[in-house]
Amino acid sequence: MMEVIRFAVLGVGHIGRRHMAIIQGHPETELVGLADIRSSQIVDQGDGVIPYFSDLTSLLTEGPPFDVLCICTPNGLHAEHALQALRAHKHVVIEKPMALSRADCEKVIHESLRCNRQVFCVMQNRYSPPITWLKSVIEEGLLGRIQLVQINCFWNRSDQYYLQNDGTPHTWHGTKSLDGGVLFTQFAHFIDILYWLLGDIEVIRTDMQNVAHQHNTEFDDSGNVIFRLIQGGGLGNLCFSTAAFRQNFESTITLIGENGTIKIGGQYMNQVEHCLIQGYEMPE
Ligand SMILES: NC(=O)c1ccc[n+]([C@@H]2O[C@H](COP(=O)([O-])OP(=O)(O)OC[C@H]3O[C@@H](n4cnc5c(N)ncnc54)[C@H](O)[C@@H]3O)[C@@H](O)[C@H]2O)c1
Structure with a gap:
C-alpha cells in the first residue's frame, strides 16, 4: 500500500x-x-x-x-x-x-x-531547465576553468510592496529582523545558484548602499560584491539592486570559461541568452 x-x-x-x-x-x-x-x-x-x-x-x-x-x-x-x-x-x-x-x-x-x-x-530555481543544463555543462568540464563570473540582479520593489493594504507598514517586508534584506528576500535564489554551480566563494570586497528605499527599509537595497571562487580561483562579481525603474529588469549569470562563454538571463535566470563552447552545440 x-x-x-x-x-x-x-x-x-x-x-x-x-x-x-x-x-x-x-x-x-x-x-x-x-x-x-x-x-x-x-x-x-x-x-x-x-x-x-x-x-x-x-x-x-x-x-x-x-x-x-x-x-x-x-x-x-x-x-x-x-x-x-x-x-x-x-x-x-x-x-x-x-x-x-x-x-x-x-x-x-x-x-x-x-x-x-x-x-x-x-530552492526551486535549481530545477529550471537552463540551470539544470548549465549544471551539467559545468560538471562535464565543457567550459574548462571558470575565469570570470558576473551575476546581475536588478529588480524593482515599489513603495506598495513595503505597505499593507491599509497603508500601514508591512508586517515584515523591510525590517532587518524579519526580512533581513534584499539578498535574502529577493535574491536568495540567485546566490544559491552561484554556490550550487560553482561551490564556495571568498568575498574580497563589498559595497552596499540604500539608494531608493531609505524611507521604508532598514537595510541597503543595492550593492556590489567582489569575490573569488575557491575552486579554480576565478574572479566574480555580484551586482544587485531593487531600485530598477518601475519593474523587475533582469537576473543574469555570465560565465567566462577558458573554453566557452555562457549567459543565462531573463527575469528569473531562466533563459539562455548566449552559449559559445568549443566543439559543442547547445541542445534545443
Ligand atoms: N520560494 C520562493 O520563491 C518564495 C516566494 C515567496 C516567498 N517565499 C518565502 O516564503 C516565506 C513567506 O513569504 P510570504 O510572501 O508567503 O509572506 P506572507 O506575509 O504572505 O505570509 C507569512 C505568513 O506567516 C504568518 N506568521 C507570521 N508570524 C507567524 C508565527 N510566529 N507563527 C505562525 N504564523 C506566522 C503571517 O500571519 C502570514 O500569514 C518567506 O520566508 C519568503 O521569503 C519564498
Whole structure:
C-alpha cells in the first residue's frame, strides 16, 4: 500500500497557500494541519475542513499527528520554527532563506542530525531547465576553468510592496529582523545558484548602499560584491539592486570559461541568452 506523507503548513500567507495547494494536489501527501498567528489568513481559505491553530506550539501539542512541517513564515522566524519542529520529531521544509545567519543555519542542521530528521530548503530555481543544463555543462568540464563570473540582479520593489493594504507598514517586508534584506528576500535564489554551480566563494570586497528605499527599509537595497571562487580561483562579481525603474529588469549569470562563454538571463535566470563552447552545440 502507498504510504501517505502527512504535512502541516505554518504561515498561511502568499507562499503557504502554494504549499497547501501542492500538498493537496499530490496523491502521496495529505494536508492535516495549519497554523498562523492571524486567524483571518486561515478562515480566508473558506472550507474550514483542515484543523488550524494560532501558533506552532498549539499545532504540535494539540494538533493531529503529522510527518513534515512546511515553514512559510517570515524569514527571521525560520530558524526558531525549524528548531522547535525538529525537536518535536518533524521533518521540515523551510522556505527560502533557511535562516538569516550562518550560525542559525548551522544550529538547524545540527538539530536535524541530532533528532535524525530531514531539512529541505525550497530552492526551486535549481530545477529550471537552463540551470539544470548549465549544471551539467559545468560538471562535464565543457567550459574548462571558470575565469570570470558576473551575476546581475536588478529588480524593482515599489513603495506598495513595503505597505499593507491599509497603508500601514508591512508586517515584515523591510525590517532587518524579519526580512533581513534584499539578498535574502529577493535574491536568495540567485546566490544559491552561484554556490550550487560553482561551490564556495571568498568575498574580497563589498559595497552596499540604500539608494531608493531609505524611507521604508532598514537595510541597503543595492550593492556590489567582489569575490573569488575557491575552486579554480576565478574572479566574480555580484551586482544587485531593487531600485530598477518601475519593474523587475533582469537576473543574469555570465560565465567566462577558458573554453566557452555562457549567459543565462531573463527575469528569473531562466533563459539562455548566449552559449559559445568549443566543439559543442547547445541542445534545443
Ligand atoms: N520560494 C520562493 O520563491 C518564495 C516566494 C515567496 C516567498 N517565499 C518565502 O516564503 C516565506 C513567506 O513569504 P510570504 O510572501 O508567503 O509572506 P506572507 O506575509 O504572505 O505570509 C507569512 C505568513 O506567516 C504568518 N506568521 C507570521 N508570524 C507567524 C508565527 N510566529 N507563527 C505562525 N504564523 C506566522 C503571517 O500571519 C502570514 O500569514 C518567506 O520566508 C519568503 O521569503 C519564498
